[in-house]
Each structure stands twice: as C-alpha cells, then as structure tokens.
Amino acid sequence: MVKKIDYSIVLKGAAFPLLLIFVWEITARLGYLNALFLPAPSKIGYTFVQMVADGSWAVNLLASLKRLAYGFLITVCLAVPLGIVVGRARSFQHWISPTLSFLQQIPPIAWIPIFILALGIYEAPKIAVIIYAAFFPVFLNTVQGVSSVDPKLVEVGRAYMLSPLSMIRRVYIPSAGISIFVGLRLGLSNCWRALVMAEMITRTTGIGAQIWEGRDLMQPDRIFVAVFTIGVVGLIIDIILKRMEHRFMPWKKKHPGDKR
Amino acid sequence: MSTIANNSQKNSNQEMLIQVNNISKIFTSNWGKVQALQNLSFSCNRGEFVTIVGPSGCGKTTLLRIIAGLERQTTGEVLFNGSKVLGPGHDRAVVFQEPRLFPWLTVEQNIAFGIRDSRNKQKVKYLTDKSLDLVGLKDFRQAYPHELSGGMAQRVAIGRALAFEPAALLLDEPFSSLDVSTRARLQGELLELWHKTAKTIILVTHNITEALVLSQKTIIMSPAPGSVKEVLAIDLPYPREQNSPAFQEKKEYIHKNISYKH
Ligand SMILES: Nc1ncnc2c1ncn2[C@@H]1O[C@H](COP(=O)(O)OP(=O)(O)OP(=O)(O)O)[C@@H](O)[C@H]1O
Ligand SMILES: [Mg+2]
Numbered sequence: 001m002v003k004k005i006d007y008s009i010v011l012k013g014a015a016f017p018l019l020l021i022f023v024w025e026i027t028a029r030l031g032y033l034n035a036l037f038l039p040a041p042s043k044i045g046y047t048f049v050q051m052v053a054d055g056s057w058a059v060n061l062l063a064s065l066k067r068l069a070y071g072f073l074i075t076v077c078l079a080v081p082l083g084i085v086v087g088r089a090r091s092f093q094h095w096i097s098p099t100l101s102f103l104q105q106i107p108p109i110a111w112i113p114i115f116i117l118a119l120g121i122y123e124a125p126k127i128a129v130i131i132y133a134a135f136f137p138v139f140l141n142t143v144q145g146v147s148s149v150d151p152k153l154v155e156v157g158r159a160y161m162l163s164p165l166s167m168i169r170r171v172y173i174p175s176a177g178i179s180i181f182v183g184l185r186l187g188l189s190n191c192w193r194a195l196v197m198a199e200m201i202t203r204t205t206g207i208g209a210q211i212w213e214g215r216d217l218m219q220p221d222r223i224f225v226a227v228f229t230i231g232v233v234g235l236i237i238d239i240i241l242k243r244m245e246h247r248f249m250p251w252k253k254k255h256p257g258d259k260r
Numbered sequence: 261m262s263t264i265a266n267n268s269q270k271n272s273n274q275e276m277l278i279q280v281n282n283i284s285k286i287f288t289s290n291w292g293k294v295q296a297l298q299n300l301s302f303s304c305n306r307g308e309f310v311t312i313v314g315p316s317g318c319g320k321t322t323l324l325r326i327i328a329g330l331e332r333q334t335t336g337e338v339l340f341n342g343s344k345v346l347g348p349g350h351d352r353a354v355v356f357q358e359p360r361l362f363p364w365l366t367v368e369q370n371i372a373f374g375i376r377d378s379r380n381k382q383k384v385k386y387l388t389d390k391s392l393d394l395v396g397l398k399d400f401r402q403a404y405p406h407e408l409s410g411g412m413a414q415r416v417a418i419g420r421a422l423a424f425e426p427a428a429l430l431l432d433e434p435f436s437s438l439d440v441s442t443r444a445r446l447q448g449e450l451l452e453l454w455h456k457t458a459k460t461i462i463l464v465t466h467n468i469t470e471a472l473v474l475s476q477k478t479i480i481m482s483p484a485p486g487s488v489k490e491v492l493a494i495d496l497p498y499p500r501e502q503n504s505p506a507f508q509e510k511k512e513y514i515h516k517n518i519s520y521k522h
Binding site for chain 2: 152153155156158159160161170171174175177249
C-alpha cells in the first residue's frame with residue numbers, strides 16, 4: 001500500500017536546487033567565482049562521471065556504506081534489547097539516565113582521538129564512532145517507547161497468558177514500534193554524519209577521506225562530488241526508512257498529528 | 261437411557277464452576293487503605309449466566325479482576341472448577357470495560373491474539389473464523405481498530421475472548437459506553453452467543469434492566485465495602501419481555517434493594 005509518488009511535489013522540491021545550480025553555472029562561466037574553491041557545476045559533474053568511470057567513487061562509497069551497515073547493525077543489536085530491558089525496569093532508569101544524558105551531550109567526534117589511540121586508524125575506530133553516534137537515539141527511543149506502553153494492553157497480555165518472551169514480542173515491541181523506528185531513523189542519520197567525520201579524521205578510505213583527498217590534491221570538484229554524495233545518500237536512506245515505516249506500520253496512518 | 265442422558269445433562273448444568281468464598285480486598289495506597297470487598301461469597305454453575313449489579317465503587321470490577329486472577333484478594337479464596345485461582349488461566353477470558361484492542365493488529369489478528377496453539381495455522385483459522393462469525397464481523401476482518409465504531413470494537417473484544425476457548429467469560433460493563441440501541445443489539449447478540457456456545461458468563465453492570473434482560477441469576481452488591489446483599493434468581497423465559505408484569509416487578513424489587521446512597 002505504498003503511495004504513488006506525487007510528481008508535482010517532487011517537481012516543487014527539485015525546483016530550488018535546479019535554479020541554484022543554474023545560477024551557479026552561469027556565474028561560474030562569467031568568471032565571477034573562484035575556481036579554486038567553487039568550480040562550476042558542469043565541472044563537478046564531469047569529475048563525477050570520471051570518478052564513476054575509474055571506480056574511485058564507488059570504492060569510497062562502498063567502503064563507507066559497509067561501515068555504516070556494520071556499525072548500525074551492531075548498534076541495533078545492542079541498543080534495542082538494552083532499551084527494552086531498561087524500559088521495563090523503571091527503577092533502573094533512575095540509576096542510569098543522568099549518566100546517559102551526560103554522555104549524550106558529547107558529540108561523537110570528540111571521542112575520535114581516543115578511539116584512534118585505543119583502536120588504531122582502520123575500521124575499529126570508525127565503527128566505534130558509528131555505534132556511539134547511533135546508540136543514544138536508538139536506545140533512548142526504545143526505552144521511551146517501552147516504558148510508555150499502555151499498562152492496560154500489558155494486562156490483556158497477562159489475562160491471555162502470554163509468556164514473558166511473547167509479551168515482549170507481541171505487546172512491548174509493537175507498542176514501542178513507532179518510537180523505536182523514530183530512534184532508528186535518527187540513529188542512522190547520526191551514524192552517517194559521524195562516519196563522514198571519522199573518515200575525514202582517520203583519512204584512510206571512504207567518502208569522508210575523499211574530501212580530504214580533494215583538498216590535498218587541490219581539486220575542489222572532488223570535494224563537491226563527495227559532499228553531494230553524502231547529502232544524496234543520507235536523503236535516500238531516510239526515504240527508504242520512511243517507506244519501511246509505512247509498510248511495517250500500516251495502522252500508523254491515521255494517528256493524529258502525523259503528516260503524510 | 262434417555263433419563264440417564266437427561267440426568268447427566270442436568271448434573272452438568274448443576275455443576276458448580278466458580279466458587280467465591282468469603283473474599284475481602286483491601287487496597288493499600290500512599291494515602292491510606294481502601295476496603296473494596298468484605299466477606300463476599302457467591303457461586304456460579306457451569307453454563308450459567310450471572311450478572312453482578314451494584315452502585316458505582318462497590319467493588320464490582322475488583323471482584324471480577326480477582327476471579328480473573330488479575331488481582332489478589334486479601335483474604336478468602338476463589339475456586340474455579342474446584343481448584344484455587346492463583347492467576348490468570350486458560351479457563352477464563354476477560355472482556356474489559358474498554359475494548360483494549362491492539363492498534364497494530366487487524367480485527368482478525370486481534371481475535372486470534374489469545375489462541376493457545378498459535379503455530380497451528382489450521383486451528384487458528386478455524387477458531388478465528390468461528391469467533392468472527394459469532395460476533396458478526398466477517399466483513400471487517402482486515403480492518404484496523406481505529407477504523408471501527410465503539411460497538412464493533414467491543415464485539416472484537418468479545419470475539420477475542422471467545423477464540424481463547426475459555427470455560428467462562430468475564431465481562432466488565434462491556435456495553436456501558438455504547439448508545440441505547442447499540443447496547444440493546446449487543447445484548448441480544450450476547451444472549452444468542454450464550455445459547456450457541458453454552459459458555460458460563462459473569463457480567464458486571466450497574467444497569468438493572470441489563471441484568472434482567474440477560475441473566476439467570478443476579479448478585480446484588482451493597483455499597484462499599486462491597487459484599488453480597490442478595491442473590492436473585494431471574495426465572496423468566498428468554499427472550500425477556502421488558503413490559504411484562506413479572507419483569508417490572510423484579511425491576512422494582514431490585515430498585516428498592518439496591519441503594520445508590522453512600
Ligand atoms: N488499584 C487500586 N488501588 C486502590 N484502590 C482501588 C484500586 N482499584 C479499585 N480501588 C478502590 O476500590 C473500590 C472499588 O472499586 P471498583 O473499581 O471495583 O468499583 P466498581 O464497582 O467497579 O465501580 P464502577 O461501577 O464505578 O466501575 C473503590 O473505592 C476504588 O477506589
Ligand atoms: Mg468498574
């Protein structure tokens with residue numbers, strides 16, 4: 001029951017970027033822009049095609065996506081079960097929530113030097129940053145979702161003799177589903193941004209490393225290809241998750257205050 | 261031969277299913293203690309339709325929840341089929357005052373919620389279809405709770421209880437939030453369902469007419485702390501004729517006996 005794409009909305013959304021690119025191209029061609037840091041869109045496009053052709057674009061993107069997938073999966077496996085346990089034990093929340101609120105204030109990038117010292121510059125520190133970045137939104141939203149489960153529904157589960165495990169699977173998780181999903185979406189977009197930062201600092205492979213590479217080579221067009229790739233991939237990830245949300249939670253459609 | 265069959269049927273009809281023995285319930289909260297029930301006893305036979313009436317706050321819900329095993333009595337005991345009630349069981353299904361449906365499940369899935377052997381697809385389908393049929397919601401099996409009216413939602417709740425295959429249905433004012441005509445229709449449906457399934461039913465209500473229309477026996481409770489004021493047998497034939505003198509007489513009798521004053 002996925003909605004058909006409304007083309008007029010797509011058109012409206014695309015109008016502004018297209019106009020911007022158009023103006024940018026014109027001003028660049030007229031020589032108003034410094035090509036050292038603002039190359040013309042056509043030049044960026046050309047570089048993009050070249051990078052696709054020589055494979056460097058895909059290599060970096062795949063490296064980043066692979067890290068994202070691993071890191072995010074690990075986070076989900078840690079944060080969701082932990083969130084369910086903590087969400088059910090209310091008293092436990094008093095013990096840990098101040099600590100969590102404190103940790104949440106620290107941006108993942110602040111930990112990168114420590115992670116590098118502890119874990120080297122290859123995959124481990126990047127995965128660690130991703131986990132750190134995604135953990136809090138996923139965990140906190142799961143806790144929130146589970147602890148706000150309607151006790152009346154839990155009682156129905158009890159009256160119908162659900163085992164503790166079925167209770168979690170059939171009452172807590174679906175109840176908390178919307179909240180968990182919000183956490184996953186936030187977590188994933190946090191992941192993606194934190195990963196780019198981590199890659200920029202460790203400068204090995206990936207889309208973030210490509211940005212520094214562009215700077216080192218004094219090729220701003222390569223930087224722009226990377227930057228745009230980051231934005232577009234982030235957008236696509238979010239769209240996919242939104243679609244999944246509607247697929248898995250068809251009952252959510254009519255919730256008041258829910259746009260779309 | 262036929263007399264024996266008759267006898268055994270009679271015996272099974274007389275068999276005591278639920279025994280509430282001298283229960284009291286005291287709630288302790290931050291601001292003090294509330295005695296909700298005091299030395300309350302009654303019993304209910306297999307296949308019997310019993311209603312519990314009483315003024316608001318007299319402990320009807322508490323009593324039903326204790327029978328359901330969702331609440332522990334302070335003293336006394338509840339016997340179900342001869343054994344002590346220590347918690348919820350497969351032999352009892354509750355229909356709460358609100359439908360309490362799971363918003364993420366369709367009508368059909370909500371009804372199938374309590375089915376024991378949920379891996380046995382055939383059994384699930386059979387019981388779900390049967391329940392859907394009994395509560396008249398075949399055409400709405402794919403609907404979600406937010407797409408249902410209040411009466412339909414309550415019917416789903418009843419269907420969910422039926423699919424659980426309990427010996428007894430425990431209903432807590434299931435129709436109290438419905439308008440008069442929907443209420444009358446659902447009362448009729450519940451009676452029909454009782455005739456078809458021969459389930460034991462205990463229904464809580466504060467509506468005297470509802471008690472008289474539905475039950476064979478009504479437990480009249482006194483105001484808080486709740487205890488049994490009177491057990492009244494309603495030996496009128498079904499369907500109950502509300503304008504008949506006998507009906508009116510009973511109604512007046514209960515009105516006189518049930519004190520709404522605190
Ligand atoms: N969980 C609880 N904690 C403390 N007191 C409670 C609790 N549940 C019920 N009570 C008290 O027990 C008494 C009986 O409540 P109960 O809900 O059983 O009444 P009722 O007969 O069902 O009333 P109504 O007709 O309004 O539904 C009330 O005084 C109520 O305040
Ligand atoms: Mg009540």
